[in-house]
Amino acid sequence: MNEELLQAAVLGLGYWGPNLARNFSASIDFRLSGLCDADPARLKSVAAFYPSAVPAETLDGLLAGKPDLVAIATPVASHCALARQCLEAGSNVLVEKPFTATVEEGEKLLALADTAGLKIFVDHTFLFTNAVEEIKRQFDAGNLGDLLYIDSVRINLGLFQPDVDVIWDLAPHDLSILHYILGRAPRTVSAMGTSHNPSGTVDVAYLHLDYGDGMTAHLHLSWLSPVKVRRMIFAGSKQSLIFDDLDQDAKIKLYDQGVAFDVTDLESRRQILVSYRKGDMRAPAIKANEAIAAEFSEIAAVLRGRGVSRASGHHGLASIRTLEAAIRSLRDSGRPVEL
Numbered sequence: 001m002n003e004e005l006l007q008a009a010v011l012g013l014g015y016w017g018p019n020l021a022r023n024f025s026a027s028i029d030f031r032l033s034g035l036c037d038a039d040p041a042r043l044k045s046v047a048a049f050y051p052s053a054v055p056a057e058t059l060d061g062l063l064a065g066k067p068d069l070v071a072i073a074t075p076v077a078s079h080c081a082l083a084r085q086c087l088e089a090g091s092n093v094l095v096e097k098p099f100t101a102t103v104e105e106g107e108k109l110l111a112l113a114d115t116a117g118l119k120i121f122v123d124h125t126f127l128f129t130n131a132v133e134e135i136k137r138q139f140d141a142g143n144l145g146d147l148l149y150i151d152s153v154r155i156n157l158g159l160f161q162p163d164v165d166v167i168w169d170l171a172p173h174d175l176s177i178l179h180y181i182l183g184r185a186p187r188t189v190s191a192m193g194t195s196h197n198p199s200g201t202v203d204v205a206y207l208h209l210d211y212g213d214g215m216t217a218h219l220h221l222s223w224l225s226p227v228k229v230r231r232m233i234f235a236g237s238k239q240s241l242i243f244d245d246l247d248q249d250a251k252i253k254l255y256d257q258g259v260a261f262d263v264t265d266l267e268s269r270r271q272i273l274v275s276y277r278k279g280d281m282r283a284p285a286i287k288a289n290e291a292i293a294a295e296f297s298e299i300a301a302v303l304r305g306r307g308v309s310r311a312s313g314h315h316g317l318a319s320i321r322t323l324e325a326a327i328r329s330l331r332d333s334g335r336p337v338e339l
């Protein structure tokens with residue numbers, strides 16, 4: 001049975017918004033019905049590609065078209081006020097990551113959506129990649145065993161943002177992936193970071209997440225690296241998995257390698273026998289997919305009353321809780337902050 005197309009509008013057409021517009025326009029579930037940017041030149045240049053979408057210079061103008069869903073791709077400081085206006089007008093929202101600038105803002109939006117019977121989605125695009133799906137599959141199947149630690153490096157010569165630091169820009173990707181795979185939040189977070197630019201914005205940072213049971217995650221984030229690295233190591237007791245998002249041939253590698261410790265107490269002396277297991281490395285085939293397209297088809301299903309979203313507002317808020325705690329830690333010389 002053919003279902004009616006859902007009307008989608010995109011608010012904010014800078015760097016990221018046009019990707020959303022392109023995917024709505026190609027979607028079999030949505031019709032791109034409206035476009036909005038406060039900058040008339042941006043609006044005109046993007047709207048030229050989508051003649052059937054109504055251009056609007058204000059959000060009021062965009063909401064007059066009564067879209068089912070508004071995708072908000074503006075700077076984070078504006079997310080809360082713009083999302084509130086959309087919800088109050090009766091539209092569901094897809095908010096860019098990071099969801100909001102504070103936990104309080106996120107909680108208020110979720111309460112408002114709940115009362116209005118509307119949905120909030122947060123664009124954690126990575127969750128819809130086949131690579132992250134494969135990591136989840138391997139973890140859920142127990143193929144990694146117990147996770148010992150996770151180590152992520154997300155560095156490059158970044159786009160300096162006027163309103164956020166490198167933690168708010170890059171860590172949402174890691175935090176969302178970790179939350180999705182582990183299904184739980186860290187107990188504490190510590191953050192260290194430095195600024196090397198005149199604005200004082202932190203451009204190199206290290207986050208340490210402690211899950212309270214020996215499992216830790218370490219995130220290295222930088223806008224100042226001459227090389228681009230997007231690599232996560234999931235070290236497990238059975239196997240370890242490396243996710244290298246830039247390796248087009250082998251995004252995921254599974255290593256059947258590890259260290260075993262045999263502890264023997266010889267009289268009063270402790271002896272530890274270390275043995276190394278050197279097994280195979282395997283790279284499962286990962287089909288490249290357009291993550292935003294997969295995300296939109298899940299959103300459409302949820303809006304039509306089927307299933308739940310893996311990138312709901314509640315999922316987005318979990319990242320904001322960790323980010324807020326990280327900023328408190330950063331201001332307190334890296335002291336662990338409880339969540």
Ligand SMILES: NC(=O)c1ccc[n+]([C@@H]2O[C@H](COP(=O)([O-])OP(=O)(O)OC[C@H]3O[C@@H](n4cnc5c(N)ncnc54)[C@H](O)[C@@H]3O)[C@@H](O)[C@H]2O)c1
Binds near residue numbers: 036074076078096123
């Ligand atoms: N999901 C991802 O992988 C991903 C990637 C990049 C950026 N983002 C997120 O997307 C959001 C936007 O980032 P960007 O790099 O595209 O920013 P940008 O500065 O390039 O673009 C923002 C656009 O929003 C417009 N705008 C701002 N306030 C407005 C308002 N009140 N009404 C109408 N238009 C308004 C600006 O004129 C600008 O064109 C951020 O939250 C960012 O974190 C997500």
